[in-house]
Amino acid sequence: xxxxxxxxxxxxxxxxxxxxxxxxxxxxxxxxxxxxxxxxxxxxxxxxxxxxxxxxxxxxxxxxxxxxxxxxxxxxxxxxxxxxxxxxxxxxxxxxxxxxxxxxxxxxxxxxxxxxxxxxxxxxxxxxxxxxxxxxxxxxxxxxxxxxxxxxxxxxxxxxxxxxxxxxxxxxxxxxxxxxxxxxxxxxxxxxxxxxxxxxxxxxxxxxxxxxxxxxxxxxxxxxxxxxxxxxxxxxxxxxxxxxxxxxxxxxxxxxxxxxxxxxxxxxxxxxxxxxxxxxxxxxxxxxxxxxxxxxxxxxxxxxxxxxxxxxxxxxxxxxxxxxxxxxxxxxxxxxxxxxxxxxxxxxxxxxxx
Amino acid sequence: xxxxxxxxxxxxxxxxxxxxxxxxxxxxxxxxxxxxxxxxxxxxxxxxxxxxxxxxxxxxxxxxxxxxxxxxxxxxxxxxxxxxxxxxxxxxxxxxxxxxxxxxxxxxxxxxxxxxxxxxxxxxxxxxxxxxxxxxxxxxxxxxxxxxxxxxxxxxxxxxxxxxxxxxxxxxxxxxxxxxxxxxxxxxxxxxxxxxxxxxxxxxxxxxxxxxxxxxxxxxxxxxxxxxxxxxxxxxxxxxxxxxxxxxxxxxxxxxxxxxxxxxxxxxxxxxxxxxx
Numbered sequence: 001x002x003x004x005x006x007x008x009x010x011x012x013x014x015x016x017x018x019x020x021x022x023x024x025x026x027x028x029x030x031x032x033x034x035x036x037x038x039x040x041x042x043x044x045x046x047x048x049x050x051x052x053x054x055x056x057x058x059x060x061x062x063x064x065x066x067x068x069x070x071x072x073x074x075x076x077x078x079x080x081x082x083x084x085x086x087x088x089x090x091x092x093x094x095x096x097x098x099x100x101x102x103x104x105x106x107x108x109x110x111x112x113x114x115x116x117x118x119x120x121x122x123x124x125x126x127x128x129x130x131x132x133x134x135x136x137x138x139x140x141x142x143x144x145x146x147x148x149x150x151x152x153x154x155x156x157x158x159x160x161x162x163x164x165x166x167x168x169x170x171x172x173x174x175x176x177x178x179x180x181x182x183x184x185x186x187x188x189x190x191x192x193x194x195x196x197x198x199x200x201x202x203x204x205x206x207x208x209x210x211x212x213x214x215x216x217x218x219x220x221x222x223x224x225x226x227x228x229x230x231x232x233x234x235x236x237x238x239x240x241x242x243x244x245x246x247x248x249x250x251x252x253x254x255x256x257x258x259x260x261x262x263x264x265x266x267x268x269x270x271x272x273x274x275x276x277x278x279x280x281x282x283x284x285x286x287x288x289x290x291x292x293x294x295x296x297x298x299x300x301x302x303x304x305x306x307x308x309x310x311x312x313x314x315x316x317x318x319x320x321x322x323x324x325x326x327x328x329x330x331x332x333x334x335x336x337x338x339x340x341x342x343x344x345x346x347x348x349x350x351x352x353x354x
Numbered sequence: 355x356x357x358x359x360x361x362x363x364x365x366x367x368x369x370x371x372x373x374x375x376x377x378x379x380x381x382x383x384x385x386x387x388x389x390x391x392x393x394x395x396x397x398x399x400x401x402x403x404x405x406x407x408x409x410x411x412x413x414x415x416x417x418x419x420x421x422x423x424x425x426x427x428x429x430x431x432x433x434x435x436x437x438x439x440x441x442x443x444x445x446x447x448x449x450x451x452x453x454x455x456x457x458x459x460x461x462x463x464x465x466x467x468x469x470x471x472x473x474x475x476x477x478x479x480x481x482x483x484x485x486x487x488x489x490x491x492x493x494x495x496x497x498x499x500x501x502x503x504x505x506x507x508x509x510x511x512x513x514x515x516x517x518x519x520x521x522x523x524x525x526x527x528x529x530x531x532x533x534x535x536x537x538x539x540x541x542x543x544x545x546x547x548x549x550x551x552x553x554x555x556x557x558x559x560x561x562x563x564x565x566x567x568x569x570x571x572x573x574x575x576x577x578x579x580x581x582x583x584x585x586x587x588x589x590x591x592x593x594x595x596x597x598x599x600x601x602x603x604x605x606x607x608x609x610x611x612x613x614x615x616x617x618x619x620x621x622x623x624x625x626x627x628x629x630x631x
Binding site: 059085086091092095097101103105107108110118121122166169170176 | 402473474478479484485487491496498
């Protein structure tokens with residue numbers, strides 16, 4: 001789980017608008033990405049943040065202006081050559097990287113099976129081998145009964161399953177997913193994400209996905225990175241991120257709201273993960289110290305197969321009065337962040353201590 | 355002129371027309387298809403981007419297309435002789451017909467191929483396909499319905515051009531209509547010839563539309579609407595809007611009509627003929 005499968009260093013992509021001298025758009029600005037073997041890595045960001053350029057640079061559909069990309073220990077940027085066309089080695093390397101697209105990109109004139117066979121045709125496999133492999137893959141994605149259908153006859157979710165089957169045809173170690181679920185409804189999105197999860201586990205497939213939906217990261221990702229203006233602002237495993245105080249991603253994954261109901265109250269954000277998530281910590285706190293706790297907001301979810309949650313609670317009394325209960329929570333392995341007035345008070349207390 | 359006199363004339367003329375148009379269509383497709391694809395590939399942002407080559411081919415095509423057919427025929431006489439050994443007769447007419455039709459067809463091909471979704475090209479590239487794979491597995495098959503319609507349009511235009519082939523003694527239906535019908539005041543024969551031409555053209559159009567629509571129905575109505583130009587590297591929305599086929603593709607080259615659309619493609623050849631006259 002530790003060897004990086006996809007590594008980019010200082011990846012930069014600058015688009016020069018044609019005929020408008022000097023007007024440049026920096027889509028990627030020195031991106032360092034490390035995706036470890038067997039993980040599902042999500043890159044999230046708003047449109048225009050550079051996600052698409054990033055994923056296209058990974059298999060060099062876009063030539064990076066600077067920086068290097070290596071996939072499975074192979075430096076792709078070195079294979080690229082100078083011309084705009086992809087040389088043989090780069091094409092071979094690409095065939096070992098699967099890619100799934102937002103708009104599926106299936107050939108409308110081919111049947112589902114023929115679509116899945118396409119990468120195998122490119123690899124020069126024999127007819128028998130192709131159809132065996134294609135049917136096997138269609139079975140894997142749950143579409144064995146649609147082999148003879150045309151893409152036009154399928155629903156969005158089914159089309160994406162075909163897209164995934166096709167991406168897996170070359171037995172890739174790495175799967176790139178370019179907003180694979182963005183054109184799908186929430187229900188279908190979930191089923192596609194579960195499929196990706198299953199494939200990741202069954203085949204040990206490393207998945208790099210880009211998305212603008214937090215839910216996607218929450219549902220399937222082991223690690224995540226937040227992109228803004230062509231840079232990676234935050235990155236790490238989801239558990240790490242949740243444990244990082246002030247993490248934007250963590251806050252976005254688990255948005256909790258609520259304001260203090262009075263001046264003499266302490267508001268804290270509690271983040272649970274690992275064991276603590278299953279223990280009745282709040283109820284213990286209440287009983288041990290005999291205090292009334294009100295919950296202002298809470299979110300609980302399963303992230304990467306683990307229960308994780310965030311809760312904003314209010315304790316009676318000022319921060320000074322609550323140092324002991326907060327200490328108790330910290331002892332229980334919870335991560336505590338003070339909110340608003342309490343944060344200020346805590347800072348004052350610390351200063352006073354000095 | 356009695357029917358028994360007219361019949362052998364008409365029969366011979368039909369065969370002459372079919373012979374000339376048939377061969378010149380074959381040559382036009384063989385020559386125009388790669389040329390049209392090359393026009394797309396060498397364009398800015400294309401897989402074989404080469405602006406200079408693109409401009410050169412584009413200009414050659416434009417010049418050839420702007421040449422009135424009858425002038426082209428005369429201008430090519432030397433070339434025709436070097437190929438067929440003669441400048442009169444059916445074989446001699448095929449040369450200028452084919453050469454006139456190649457750029458015409460190439461422009462239609464260009465329009466059709468441009469309509470192929472850029473995302474499909476990207477998909478094949480991501481599988482490790484090279485440019486030739488893209489052409490073979492994506493560009494041609496995906497634009498096949500449009501290509502068939504383009505071929506129909508070309509055949510119909512060629513039938514129009516072939517009327518002028520009579521000036522080099524190649525015969526054909528148009529030639530009969532001019533020489534017997536118009537110049538010898540055999541009005542009846544002229545109208546019969548026109549009727550035969552109308553039937554032939556309707557038949558060709560019908561078969562072409564049928565074939566194109568059949569292909570459309572098989573693969574068509576898919577999410578892969580031919581919206582995006584090949585040039586854009588980013589895939590854009592290809593879901594939804596297919597609905598009405600390709601009737602809006604015309605403007606690009608200013609040459610062909612929206613293929614697969616009986617209404618417009620019937621008009622185009624007529625316009626072309628009138629231009630030539």
